[in-house]
Amino acid sequence: MGFIETDEQRELRSAVAKLGERYNYVDYVLPRARRGEPLTELWNEAGKLGFLGVNLPEEYGGGGAGIYELALVQEELAARGAGLLLVVVSPAICGTIIGKYGTDDQKRAWLPGLADGSKIMAFGITEPDAGSNSHQITTTARRDGEDWILSGNKIFISGVDQADAVLIVARTEDHRSGKLKPALFIVPTDTENFVRTPMAMDIVEPDHQFTLFLDDVRLPADALVGSEDAALMQLFAGLNPERILGAAMAVGMGRYALAAAAKYAQERTVWKTPIGAHQGIAHPLAQCKIELELAKLMMQKAATLYDAGDDFGAAEAANMAKYAAAEASIKCLDQAIQTHGGGGLTQEYGLAAMLGAARIARVAPVSREMILNFVAQHSLALPRSY
Structure with a gap:
């Protein structure tokens, strides 16, 4: 690695810094945070300028760069007090996973929107009784014909009220061993029996945390991301x-x-x-x-x-x-x-x-x-x- 950034990286820093200065902490972020309102205008403009999708493939509307460039975007926005929590979740986690492991249909359906900010995907892994031990996740997915049925609950899931879908980490049964193994599913937030409840947090933040309840949520076969064995x-x-x-x-x-x-x-x-x-x-x-x-x-x-x-x-x-x-x-x-x-x-x-x-x-x-x-x-x- 070099310690001198490329011209493109320096230009990206400069452009993001200018956006952050316009949507700065004192004038824009803090007033909205005190009202509990998301940073929608900043998000939309960052998406239109291509900042949110710098790490995603060019063929799907992204910038074709890497996590280095996306981290650069986040750092420069946060340096003006305008860091975007959902950048961590939507393009970084979900965009990366779908870009690497999603089917062609999943990539076409999600990556262009994640790249320009018109679609947001939250990430659901944490559970009340699992915490840092992801091996104790109890949200399960079982087959019902071609469909999947998800049951369980999640906690501290960020930005579900702004999201079009949540990438849920569940566990499926390995019929060879009888043990549960992780699998990832795209769950649209308007899916029947998918219930979100806001959590009462004692911090000044524009983004909200949610508890999720999945009560036999039925999903089509193509909700599974990538291979069931590659989770x-x-x-x-x-x-x-x-x-x-x-x-x-x-x-x-x-x-x-x-x-x-x-x-x-x-x-x-x-x-x-x-x-x-x-x-x-x-x-x-x-x-x-x-x-x-x-x-x-x-x-x-x-x-x-x-x-x-x-x-x-x-x-x-x-x-x-x-x-x-x-x-x-x-x-x-x-x-x-x-x-x-x-x-x-x-x-x-x-x-x-x-x-x-x-x-x-x-x-x-x-x-x-x-x-x-x-x-x-x-x-x-x-x-x-x-």
């Missing part, structure tokens, strides 16, 4: 981009907070001196900058490895990037609030309202404890602890 590969194809895009959003949020803190420290004068001249203010911000840049480098490494087809290297780097970006982002935001003093807790700056969103990165899409487990086991060859 584990399909999951990994989507989960690594999920971690990379989550890291990109956290890096961008950290950049936003750090820029706000530096601006305030340059302008705020006490005893005839800008507060940024004092090491007590300057050094913590400098430390935040260093840690954020280190996290960004690991995110870029993960994206580069993924796009090069190095699945194991990408998994290790993606987990590390997600961990590092979450920690750096929270530290940047906390220090930005501290730099502003009491003003950091006022609505005028909106920094305190970001705390919940920044804190999510430590928990989702995978907790930092599970990342530490992964690194201990796979990178350090330590005994498995769970």
Whole structure:
């Protein structure tokens, strides 16, 4: 991997940054988040400009680039406080899985819409009694003639109210062994017996979380994505981009907070001196900058490895990037609030309202404890602890 981006990547950064400045945090994102309204206008324009589908195949309306470029889009939007949670889900997870494993009909039906933002697909894997242990998923799919019948429930599923369908992770019975194995199904949100219930969250966010109930949901045979036997590969194809895009959003949020803190420290004068001249203010911000840049480098490494087809290297780097970006982002935001003093807790700056969103990165899409487990086991060859 190189440390100098191509002309096309730099131009993409510049174009996305301009869009993010128009739909910035203070004027657009925060007011809508306080009202619980999705960022529809930003999403639609990003789609029309081709930003949402940069990683999807050109033959289906995408940009033909990679996860690196999609992470670049997410980072630059988030650096203006306008990160899009559904970029992590719709083009990154679902678009990648369908692009790699979907049938020709599924690709034609979904990828053009995912690329231009006219269609949105949510992702349903988490369950109340499974959490980080996907092996304990109890949502099952059984055959009924040519159809599939899905039963089970999901929790913490983002953006279902904006989605046309949810890519559901279920389990089917392996008749050779009698054991359950994972399989992925496209479930349109208007399917009969598919019920969504909004969750009461205590954070300021424009996107909502849902509990899903699938009570014998009947699906046609072509709802199954790819091969019934390839679901584990399909999951990994989507989960690594999920971690990379989550890291990109956290890096961008950290950049936003750090820029706000530096601006305030340059302008705020006490005893005839800008507060940024004092090491007590300057050094913590400098430390935040260093840690954020280190996290960004690991995110870029993960994206580069993924796009090069190095699945194991990408998994290790993606987990590390997600961990590092979450920690750096929270530290940047906390220090930005501290730099502003009491003003950091006022609505005028909106920094305190970001705390919940920044804190999510430590928990989702995978907790930092599970990342530490992964690194201990796979990178350090330590005994498995769970």
